[in-house]
Amino acid sequence: MNTRTKYKTKQRDILLECLAGTPGVHTTAADVCAYCRAKGMPVGQSTVYRQLENLVAEGLVNKYIIDVNSPACFEYVGAGAREGADSCFHCKCERCGALIHLHCDELAAIRSHLFDAHGFRLDPMRTVLYGLCEDCRASDPADGAEG
Amino acid sequence: MNTRTKYKTKQRDILLECLAGTPGVHTTAADVCAYCRAKGMPVGQSTVYRQLENLVAEGLVNKYIIDVNSPACFEYVGAGAREGADSCFHCKCERCGALIHLHCDELAAIRSHLFDAHGFRLDPMRTVLYGLCEDCRASDPADGAEG
DNA sequence: CTAAGTGCAAAATGTTTGCATACTT
DNA sequence: AAGTATGCAAACATTTTGCACTTAG
Numbered sequence: 001m002n003t004r005t006k007y008k009t010k011q012r013d014i015l016l017e018c019l020a021g022t023p024g025v026h027t028t029a030a031d032v033c034a035y036c037r038a039k040g041m042p043v044g045q046s047t048v049y050r051q052l053e054n055l056v057a058e059g060l061v062n063k064y065i066i067d068v069n070s071p072a073c074f075e076y077v078g079a080g081a082r083e084g085a086d087s088c089f090h091c092k093c094e095r096c097g098a099l100i101h102l103h104c105d106e107l108a109a110i111r112s113h114l115f116d117a118h119g120f121r122l123d124p125m126r127t128v129l130y131g132l133c134e135d136c137r138a139s140d141p142a143d144g145a146e147g
Numbered sequence: 148m149n150t151r152t153k154y155k156t157k158q159r160d161i162l163l164e165c166l167a168g169t170p171g172v173h174t175t176a177a178d179v180c181a182y183c184r185a186k187g188m189p190v191g192q193s194t195v196y197r198q199l200e201n202l203v204a205e206g207l208v209n210k211y212i213i214d215v216n217s218p219a220c221f222e223y224v225g226a227g228a229r230e231g232a233d234s235c236f237h238c239k240c241e242r243c244g245a246l247i248h249l250h251c252d253e254l255a256a257i258r259s260h261l262f263d264a265h266g267f268r269l270d271p272m273r274t275v276l277y278g279l280c281e282d283c284r285a286s287d288p289a290d291g292a293e294g
Numbered sequence: 295c296t297a298a299g300t301g302c303a304a305a306a307t308g309t310t311t312g313c314a315t316a317c318t319t
Numbered sequence: 320a321a322g323t324a325t326g327c328a329a330a331c332a333t334t335t336t337g338c339a340c341t342t343a344g
Contacts, residue, residue, distance in 0.1 A: 006344085154318050158324080193325075
């Protein structure tokens with residue numbers, strides 16, 4: 001795995017602490033800034049963005065885009081978490097923003113299919129399945145049983 | 148289906164012409180502007196965005212968000228085209244950026260699975276599968292035949 | 295000591311909005 | 320005539336970038 005980062009800095013540490021401390025939670029760049037500031041260790045937004053980019057490149061963190069005009073979300077998926085990776089999918093509710101982690105062999109199978117039939121090597125860590133979660137479907141008029 | 152649009156205007160027409168004329172192709176708001184201008188019928192960008200929004204709301208056009216800092220893409224899926232929608236997936240190569248449209252029943256099946264087994268209503272239109280395309284895999288040292 | 299990382303503020307990008315004018319029905 | 324759509328330009332929000340300074344190795 002590529003390691004773009006060369007130096008270990010306080011900023012990087014607290015960033016990682018912020019993200020790794022809340023696994024399975026979506027955090028925005030602004031959230032990270034707030035966290036750091038609250039911890040008495042403010043980090044410039046450029047640094048936050050740059051480090052976030054690094055962490056994503058290193059595969060420690062995932063980036064999610066829900067909508068064009070809302071900030072990107074980041075989630076720690078770090079080191080060890082990588083193991084069950086091939087069968088771990090992320091579902092994000094477009095309505096309430098809920099993040100659902102799905103471990104499912106059936107989903108893992110589509111990975112094989114994509115590879116075998118379409119020559120496409122899916123990166124499950126980077127991929128997010130968007131849609132409506134169970135709760136939001138219930139309260140969505142346009143979504144009775146199915147569409 | 149809701150129809151937000153009340154009036155039929157030249158702007159709306161040429162917009163629709165632009166999109167419907169290139170089915171299966173991703174078009175940005177800027178592309179639309181360029182098209183209209185080239186046709187000798189320039190349309191203001193506000194109008195483009197507003198009409199695009201309408202068309203999406205009407206279900207004639209789909210909106211895709213590939214990445215935060217690249218413009219949203221629009222694709223005509225008009226009237227009848229909506230049918231194939233559930234089996235149309237978008238794959239994005241992380242290396243070369245290629246966008247691949249995949250029509251595949253096997254993929255459509257995961258949609259059912261997600262719904263039945265996980266209560267999650269996948270929105271294939273919003274979802275982008277990230278990974279490596281065939282060509283890039285070939286030139287990627289870390290990706291031989293693998294699985 | 296050198297290269298990498300930081301932070302500020304300014305720039306860039308894509309999208310939205312206010313408002314007067316033009317157009318559709 | 321009444322209400323909707325348009326277009327400009329300014330506003331917005333998020334992310335990126337230039338550059339001088341600090342820090343890690």
